[in-house]
Every structure is written in C-alpha cells, then in structure tokens.
Amino acid sequence: MxxxxxxxxxxxxxxxxxxxxxxxxxxxxxxxxxxxxxxxxxxxxxxxxxxxxxxxxxxxxxxxxxxxxxxxxxxxGYMPQQDLLFPWRTVAENVGLPLELGRQSHSAAERKERVAEVLSAVGLGDWAEKSPLALSGGMRQRAAFARTLLTGAExxxxxxxxxxxxxxxxxxxxxxxxxxxxxxxxxxxxxxxxxxxxxxxxxxxxxxxxxxxxxxxxxxxxxSYPRSVESLGEPRALELKRELIALLSREMAV
The missing domain is CATH 3.40.50.300 (P-loop containing nucleotide triphosphate hydrolases)
Known part of the structure; x- marks a missing residue:
C-alpha cells in the first residue's frame, strides 16, 4: 500500500x-x-x-x-524541529493536545487514559504532571513524538x-x-x-x-535492523556515506 x-x-x-x-x-x-x-x-x-x-x-x-x-x-502527523511544548501546560496536557483539537470527540477519562499509555510507551510515565521546563532536551523530543503519535496518523x-x-x-x-x-x-x-x-x-x-x-x-x-552505532562502521555503510557526501558536495558547489 x-x-x-x-x-x-x-x-x-x-x-x-x-x-x-x-x-x-x-x-x-x-x-x-x-x-x-x-x-x-x-x-x-x-x-x-x-x-x-x-x-x-x-x-x-x-x-x-x-x-x-x-x-x-x-x-x-507532523513533528517540527522545535518541540513547541507549552510551558504553562503539564507534559500530559501538551501530549494530549491532538485529542483535544481533533475531529473525534473523546471524554476527559478517555484522553487521560490514552495520554498515560503513550507517555508510558516513550518512557515518560512518571513525568506526566511535570512542567516541560523540567525535562531534558531528549525527554522533550520524546514528549513531542508522543504528541505526534496521538494524532492517529499512519x-x-x-x-x-x-x-x-x-x-x-x-x-x-x-x-x-x-x-x-x-x-x-x-x-x-x-x-x-x-x-x-x-x-x-x-x-x-x-x-x-x-x-x-x-x-x-x-x-x-x-x-539490516536492529542497528547500533557500530553499524555505521560497516564497510557498506561507510561507502554509502562517502557517496552521499560526494553527491551533496557537488550540489552545494553549483
């Protein structure tokens, strides 16, 4: 498909x-x-x-x-470069925005349950009631990704x-x-x-x-998947990186 x-x-x-x-x-x-x-x-x-x-x-x-x-x-589902979390809302309230603004109606209890599930899935279950200001950069990006998942988009x-x-x-x-x-x-x-x-x-x-x-x-x-940082050292990966860098260097030189 x-x-x-x-x-x-x-x-x-x-x-x-x-x-x-x-x-x-x-x-x-x-x-x-x-x-x-x-x-x-x-x-x-x-x-x-x-x-x-x-x-x-x-x-x-x-x-x-x-x-x-x-x-x-x-x-x-769109996740931009900046996480765009609102500091006056909790992490859970930020992540649940797609459910509040979406075309489908959800009860407060349904929203709370779905937000809790997705926060747990991205490892932020214990941070639901915290301010986004309390999160590290990586945690903020995980919260933004959780919010993107709740758009329901494939x-x-x-x-x-x-x-x-x-x-x-x-x-x-x-x-x-x-x-x-x-x-x-x-x-x-x-x-x-x-x-x-x-x-x-x-x-x-x-x-x-x-x-x-x-x-x-x-x-x-x-x-193949799964991958680790060591995968980037494989000869085929190194060759592909060299080919891509050469291609982009030619484009930037034009």
Whole structure:
C-alpha cells in the first residue's frame, strides 16, 4: 500500500519566484522509514508543508493514503524541529493536545487514559504532571513524538527533530526512534541534512541533488535492523556515506 505519492508536482512560493519543484514524482510505501536528505535551503521542509496541505502545489497531485491532501480524511502527523511544548501546560496536557483539537470527540477519562499509555510507551510515565521546563532536551523530543503519535496518523513527518540536541543525546534518540518505529510500524518520513543520521535510520534515502527539484536520487541502505552505532562502521555503510557526501558536495558547489 502506498502511504504517500507525489505525481508531477510543480511548486513555487510566488508567481514571480523561481520554481522549487518542477514535475516531482516519488512514492513512499506503508511502513517504510525513508529519509529526505539535502543541504540547507534545498526545499526539504517545503516538501513537508506541501504534504500537510500548509502549501498548495501549482500543479500535480499529492496523495496521502490514496486521498488528496486537500481532503478531510488525509492526515499526517507532523513533528517540527522545535518541540513547541507549552510551558504553562503539564507534559500530559501538551501530549494530549491532538485529542483535544481533533475531529473525534473523546471524554476527559478517555484522553487521560490514552495520554498515560503513550507517555508510558516513550518512557515518560512518571513525568506526566511535570512542567516541560523540567525535562531534558531528549525527554522533550520524546514528549513531542508522543504528541505526534496521538494524532492517529499512519504517516509521520519528522522535520530534523534532533538537530538542536547535543551529539550524545542525538545518538541515543536515534536508537530510541528506531525502537519505536519497529514497534509501531507507522510510515516515517524523516527530513535531515545529516548524512550519518540518514544512513543510520533509513531503509531508503531520497536525496535532493538539483534545483529546481525534478527528481529525488534514491539510495537503499545496505544495513539490516536492529542497528547500533557500530553499524555505521560497516564497510557498506561507510561507502554509502562517502557517496552521499560526494553527491551533496557537488550540489552545494553549483
């Protein structure tokens, strides 16, 4: 089953601005973990905004779960770079926002139960009544991920969610995210400019290597799951990293 499909999509921010996407087509299958890799300013976050319906294409089709993103039944769970937790709400109240704002009605008891379940699943069960200010950076990102899960969406869009974390916390969060993905098996589309991160996490990597974007270069990651930091030292992983870095270096030099 196809989770996401771009078909001949053209997009620019204004009528007098240059094209960002020029007939872009690609697909993501249900249950995949796919990273979109590219240099800063390449248009990675714009792709997510198009998938969410926050931006509209000039032409072409964008389908989520077989339905147009403009249709009410099309939904993505979106996790931006910043966790965007409200400091005046508890962790539980922050995580439960999708249930409060969603189209389906839930009783207070139902919301409390579902929030408790997802907080326990991400290892934050004891922090439900704390302020987000009491959480470390990695814990805040786990809370943001829990909130994304409660959207009920099968397609999760994660936009450089670990970019603001220190190196060691990023390493632990990558391993944590893979564990969650293997348990949940939702489709994850992960935007990053970090080659190592993309290789470690993904089944496939789609690279933005031209402007305007007419196609995405596809690379299969030759590593099995589960993965650890040591996986990145395997010869096939090192070769893929070298190939991706060379490709991105050529694009940035243009």
């Amino acid at each position: 196809t989770a996401l499909e771009f078909s001949e999509v053209r997009f620019r921010y204004a009528a007098d601005s240059p094209l960002l996407l020029d007939g872009l087509s690609f697909r993501v299958e249900a249950g995949e973990f796919v990273s979109i890799l590219g240099p800063s300013g390449a248009g990675k976050s714009s792709l997510f905004r198009l998938m969410n319906g926050l931006l509209a294409p000039e032409s072409g089709k964008i389908l989520v779960g077989g339905a147009s993103v403009s249709a009410k039944q099309s939904r993505c 397609l999760l869009l994660l936009d450089e969610p670990f970019s603001a974390l220190d190196y060691m916390t990023r390493l632990s969060m990558r391993e944590w995210l893979l564990e969650r993905w293997q348990q949940e098996r939702r489709t994850i589309l992960f935007v990053t400019h970090d080659v190592e991160e993309a290789v470690f996490l993904s089944e496939r990597i789609l690279v933005i290597a031209e402007r305007p974007v007419r196609c995405l270069r596809e690379f299969r990651v030759p590593l």
